[in-house]
Amino acid sequence: MKKVCKIVVSLCFLASILVINPTLYAAEGLKIGEAEIIPWGEVRLQYDDNIYLDSDDEKDDFIVTLVPGVSVEWPFSDNLLKLDYHAEISQYIDESSQDGTNHYLSGDLEVNWQDVTFNIYNDYKRLYERPSTEDTERTKRTDNATGIKAAFQKERLGIQLGYEHFIREYRDNPAYDIYDRDEDVYSFILTHQTFSKTKLLFEYDFGQIRYDENTRSDSDYHQFLIGAIGELTPKTTATIKTGYQTRDYDNEAQADFDTGVLYADLTHTFSEKDALKLSLTRTAYESTYDVNNYYTVENVTAVYDHYFTPKLLGFVNGIYQINSYPEETTEGTETQKREDRYASLGAGFRYYMQKWLTFTLQLEHIDRDSNFDTFDYEQNLVTLTAKAVF
Numbered sequence: 606m607k608k609v610c611k612i613v614v615s616l617c618f619l620a621s622i623l624v625i626n627p628t629l630y631a632a633e634g635l636k637i638g639e640a641e642i643i644p645w646g647e648v649r650l651q652y653d654d655n656i657y658l659d660s661d662d663e664k665d666d667f668i669v670t671l672v673p674g675v676s677v678e679w680p681f682s683d684n685l686l687k688l689d690y691h692a693e694i695s696q697y698i699d700e701s702s703q704d705g706t707n708h709y710l711s712g713d714l715e716v717n718w719q720d721v722t723f724n725i726y727n728d729y730k731r732l733y734e735r736p737s738t739e740d741t742e743r744t745k746r747t748d749n750a751t752g753i754k755a756a757f758q759k760e761r762l763g764i765q766l767g768y769e770h771f772i773r774e775y776r777d778n779p780a781y782d783i784y785d786r787d788e789d790v791y792s793f794i795l796t797h798q799t800f801s802k803t804k805l806l807f808e809y810d811f812g813q814i815r816y817d818e819n820t821r822s823d824s825d826y827h828q829f830l831i832g833a834i835g836e837l838t839p840k841t842t843a844t845i846k847t848g849y850q851t852r853d854y855d856n857e858a859q860a861d862f863d864t865g866v867l868y869a870d871l872t873h874t875f876s877e878k879d880a881l882k883l884s885l886t887r888t889a890y891e892s893t894y895d896v897n898n899y900y901t902v903e904n905v906t907a908v909y910d911h912y913f914t915p916k917l918l919g920f921v922n923g924i925y926q927i928n929s930y931p932e933e934t935t936e937g938t939e940t941q942k943r944e945d946r947y948a949s950l951g952a953g954f955r956y957y958m959q960k961w962l963t964f965t966l967q968l969e970h971i972d973r974d975s976n977f978d979t980f981d982y983e984q985n986l987v988t989l990t991a992k993a994v995f
Contacts, residue, residue, distance in 0.1 A: 640679035644995040645691075647672035655984040656700055658741035658973075667698040683717040703743065705733030724754040738947045738973070739894060739928055741982065745776040763796035763804070784893050785817040796834065803835035808846060814891065822856035822898050828866065843871040852889055852899065859898050860931035862889040878912040894930065894943065901929045916957045924949040936977040945975045951986075965990040 635642040649670040655663040674691025693707040708731040716723040730748040735741065752769035771788040775781035790812045796804045808830040815823050832846035846869070852862035869885040884906040889899045904926040911919045930943040953967030971984040 639681060640677060643676040643678070645674045645676065645993060646995075647674075647990055647992045649988060649990045651986060651988040653984065653986055655982060656697070656703060658735075658982045658984060660979060660981045664700065666700050666703075668695055668703075669698070670695045685715045687711075687713040705743070705745075707732045707734065720757055720759055722756045722758075724756070725752075727751045736893065737890060738926060739890070739892060739900060739945070741980075744778050744781055746781075747774045747776060748772070761798035763794075763798075765792070765794040765796075767792040767794075781893070783816070783818050783820040784891075786821070786891070787815050787817075789813045800835070803833055803837070806830075806832050806834060806846070808832070808848075822854040822859045824852055824854045824898070826850055826852035826862070830866070830868075832868075837871075840875070841871060841873045843869065845869040845871070850889065854898055856898075859896075862899055862901070862931075864901070880910045882908045882910075892930065895932070895934045897930045897932045897934070897943075899931070901927075901931075903927045903929075918955040918957070919953070920955065921952045922949075923951070936979050939977060941976060943975065943977055943980070945973055945980060947971075947973050961994045963992050965992070 635644075647670075649668075649672065651668045651670070652665070653668060654665040656666050656668075657664055671694045672691055673694075674689065677686070677688040679686040688711070690708075690710045692709070695703075695705055695707075697703045708729075710727075710729040712727050714723075714725045716725075728748075728750045732748065733743055733745050735743055736746065748771070750769055750771045752767060754765060754767040756763065756765040767790075769788075769790045769792075771790070772786075773788075774785050790810055792808065792810045794806060794808045796806045799805045808828075810826075810828040810830075812826045812828070813823075814826075828848065828850040830846040830848035832844070834844045835842065837843050847865065847867045850862065850864070850866045854861055865887065866889075867885055867887040869883075871883045873881045873883075875881070884904070886902060886904040886906075888902055890902055892898060892900045894900070904924070906922075906924050908920060908922040913919055924947070926947040928943075928945040928947065933940055933942050936943075949969060949971045951967055951969035953965060955963055955965045957963050965988075967986075967988045967990075969986040969988070971986070973980065973982050975981055
């Protein structure tokens with residue numbers, strides 16, 4: 606009975622959106638002076654055939670997620686303030702232990718002053734989710750990133766200085782307390798408009814990672830990058846940065862990360878109907894696995910979009926990622942350096958029914974193949990989403 610009630614409530618909420626007169630949304634938000642308030646919401650119905658990402662004992666379930674949200678945009682003078690809050694309220698039909706609510710609050714202030722632009726931002730998340738593709742267990746945690754960027758542009762030369770303070774704090778799970786950490790990143794970027802539509806860049810980043818407990822090793826890292834931003838061809842825009850990162854851990858028994866890194870995002874527009882988005886990444890992430898403080902990530906992500914009609918979008922997306930760990934560990938009778946190969950392939954359709962209302966249907970297959978069999982799993986997802994912008 607509980608199962609039926611949850612589905613009925615969600616479908617009734619979705620139906621109520623559809624019957625409301627679309628003319629109510631013609632104003633595109635509520636205006637108060639120059640500020641625009643934009644309420645929005647989503648309903649997601651999902652089938653997951655392996656909700657615990659288990660290699661043997663797979664359990665399936667239906668998940669109902671309601672996402673109420675509101676955004677604010679307030680332009681004043683030559684400046685702009687953006688705010689957004691939304692919550693994801695997820696209910697599992699059978700496995701109620703996985704029920705949870707995620708909260709997201711972000712703010713962004715852009716101040717233009719003569720030749721200098723300041724960007725001040727904050728991104729707060731209170732989650733019950735898996736921290737990364739490394740993990741299979743959902744955990745409660747709070748993430749908060751606060752930063753400021755100052756950009757100076759004079760003719761062809763651009764200079765950007767930045768600082769970000771990131772905090773991760775796990776909640777209600779003492780086993781994860783050792784992974785609570787702060788991270789400070791200082792950045793310097795120099796750009797030059799070398800070509801009419803392309804900038805060349807040099808970037809230096811200095812980071813400090815500090816754990817609340819001394820169980821994990823603190824570290825400092827230096828990162829040097831060169832690259833390009835802009836149009837590589839008339840149909841291809843890109844941001845490409847490559848270079849070297851040295852990450853030194855205080856604990857001398859821990860392996861350091863010293864190798865090449867890559868961050869690249871490319872968009873190629875074949876026509877008005879077709880576009881390919883490609884992302885390439887090679888870097889290091891902090892780890893929650895055994896004695897490993899970090900793991901190396903090599904990631905390729907691609908999305909291909911095709912408009913069948915102005916209102917109907919089809920898409921195919923894929924991810925291939927290799928997670929490599931520097932320290933040997935033992936699982937069962939095997940001792941070796943862990944390596945996971947994570948792959949995801951999905952496809953779907955998005956229908957823009959009205960200017961304010963879209964529907965998305967997506968199918969996705971996920972596979973993690975590890976050299977330790979205990980970390981292998983497969984997962985299939987079917988997700989139907991309705992989003993309304995009021």
